[in-house]
Structure formats: C-alpha cells, structure tokens
Amino acid sequence: MISELFSPSVQHTLDIVGIFVFAISGALAAVRKNYDVFGMAVLAEVTALGGGIFRDLMIGAVPPAAFSDLGYFSTPLFATVLVFFLHPEVERINTTVNVFDAAGLGLFCVAGTVKAHDYGLGLVPSAALGLATAAGGGVLRDLLANEVPSLLRWDRDLYAVPAMVGSIMAALLIKFDALTGFTSGAAVVSAFVLRLCAMYFGWRAPRAWHRRSRATSEEEAQQAM
Template sequence: MYQFFSPSVQHTLDLVGIFVFAISGALLAVRKNFDVFGIAVLAEVTALGGGLFRDLIIGAVPPAAFTDLGYFVTPLLAALLVFFLHPHVERIQTGVNVFDAAGLGLFCVAGTTKAYDYGLGLTQSAALGLATAVGGGVLRDVLANEVPSLLRWDRDLYAVPAMVGATMVVVCIRYDALTPTASALAAVTAFVLRLLAMRYHWRAPRAWNRRSTVREE
C-alpha cells in the first residue's frame, strides 16, 4: 500500500482524525438533545462511517474499526469528553474545525490509496477516497434527521477539497509519480482548500438561472 508516513505515525494520525470527527458528531448529538447513548452512537458513526464503507466495498474485512481497539475506543473517549465538557468544546470550535480539515485531507488520500491497492480503478479509487473522507459526516446528519451538510448550498465547501486531494492522488498513480512527498502534498492541498473555504465562505454554485419558489432554509 502507498504510505506517506511510517505505520506508527499513520496510525497516530488516523486516531487524531477519528477523534476530531467523533467530536463533531458528539457535538451535534448534544445540540439535538440526545442522551448519552445517542452521543456515543453519533460519535462512532461520524468517526468510523467513511472507513467502514470503504473497507466493506473493497473487501477489506473485517474492517480496521473492528480489528484495532483504538479505532473503536477513540470515538467513545471523544463522546465522553463532549458529554461532560461540551460548553468548553463549543468554545474551541474553530480549533476543532482546523483538525477536522486535517482529517479530511488525510482520509481522502489514505482512502484513495487503499482502494487502489485493493484493485479498484483510478476513478473508483478517487470516489472511494472521497467517500472515506465525508461518509461519516453524511451518516451523522442522516441519523440526526438533518439534510447532510454535503448537500447544503449554504455550507462552506467540504466535498470539493476532498475531491481535489483524491484526484491529485490518482493522477500521480496514473503517471507513476505517487511518492511520499506527492501524497503529503495532496493531503495538504485538501487541508488548505478546506481552511480557505471556511475563511472566505466559499460555496458551490446553485442551478443556473435558478427561479425556484421553494423556501430557503
């Protein structure tokens, strides 16, 4: 498998990304007034959903979430932290968003390379890399009975940075240029694009000459 960090560093970064994604899920659960079980479920789903989907699609079973205890326990620790300290966590939301962007960049690259390593084509690998990065957030919103942020026009770009990162990876694979430096550059590019989208509120365009009478929410 293409890896741009050593296995131990990669594992640590995976856990950091999982932890931050889990915090975003747990915070939404608190805002929805879920009980402690609901908070834990939303944290787990947000953190692990994208990776589970990827592993099941490519046949990497049992998924890493069920073979590495750290992957399963880390979201529970995040849920516990939010359960007791959610007012303080809310106050550092900007910092959480920065780490979330880092996780997005890391997971879109790792997901793409793992999918390709298991025999998928370039386009399919990029699509699965995107799913790895954003899948947990989609499941989180669905379970919380919200329109997924991925589909809302009034949210800053999220999927697009992941798409750019995944595309950079498959282009490098196509031309046999996927080095540790190129992989890291793809992850950093997705990370920076997400930060810029949050800073300048970049959003995807809606339908051309839109004349809809549907009430905007």
C-alpha cells in the same frame, strides 16, 4: 503509497487524531439535538468510522480496520465522554476543532483513494471511495440526526470539493506513477488548505443557473425577516 509518507506508528497516530476530531463533531451534533449519552456515542462512532467502514466493505478489506483495531473503535467513545462532560468548553474551541477536521479530511481522502487502488479498483472508483472515506461519516451523522446532509446544502462551506480535489490528485499521481511520500503529502495539504480557505472565505458551490425555485435557505429566510 501513503504509508511511505510516515512510519506505521506515526500513520496510526494521525488516524487516531483524525478519528477523534470527527467523533467530536458527531458528539457535538448529538448534544445540539438533545440526544442522550447513547445517541452521542452512536453519532460519534458513525461520524468517525462510517466512511472507512463503507470503503473497507466495498473493497473487501474485512473485517474493517475500525473493528480490527481497538484504538479506532474506542477513540470515539473517549470523545463522547469528553463532550458529555465538557461540551460548553468544546463548543468554544469549535474553530480549532474545524481546523483539525480539515486536516483529517485531507489525510483520509488521500489514504482512502490509495487503499482502494491497492485492493485492485480503478482510478475513478478509488477516487470516489477516497471521497467516501473522508466525508461519508458526516453524511451518515446528518441522516441519523434527521438533517439534510451538509454535502447537499449550498449554504454550507465547501467540504466535499476539497475531499474530491485530494482524491483526484491521489488518483492522478497513481496514474502517472508519481505517488511518493512527498506528492502524497502535497495532495493531503491541498485538500486541507482548500477546506481552510472555504471556511475562512465562505466559499460555496454554485446553484443551478437561472434558478427559479422558491425554496430559500435558512440564511435567506433570516435575511428576509
């Protein structure tokens, strides 16, 4: 289990760090949309906790951890305050924020898969909920910001795929009774490194073969000007 990798206190700290970084991205998205402080808080909370809440509701782990642990709920509020006053400075370290976001992605996709399986789900649904844990908050953030979710846009670096890799690895480790602290860590690191490579090299998922659509991405439109 993922809990074997770290002590409960360290695991809780890692969760808080991951939630904080996800919340930063949500609050920054609100700033770019010119939302007020309440809108910033909503996007921060949704981005940081939405995937975990969805998972917990699906597996019957109620109340969700986001509401039973004050630290989980209050961390996005702290991130909102930070971004409210210091958003220009936070924007300047956006690359660093993205690295921590990638680490949170790796941790949450594996932890979500394992928790779902612990509650009696099969391997495939567990992996799906692992993906939802890691990426679901970002989807809700984009929908609330009136944007097409990044996971559905080809002109965004791979995000869901690294989470899928980590979730599938965790599910396979469970299937073959090989889930240990070391192998769980390997799954986390695999998703993390794949996400970093996608950011660095600009990896994207392929579009339809021999695509004939006239629709262009923002990048293609700019190149055509």
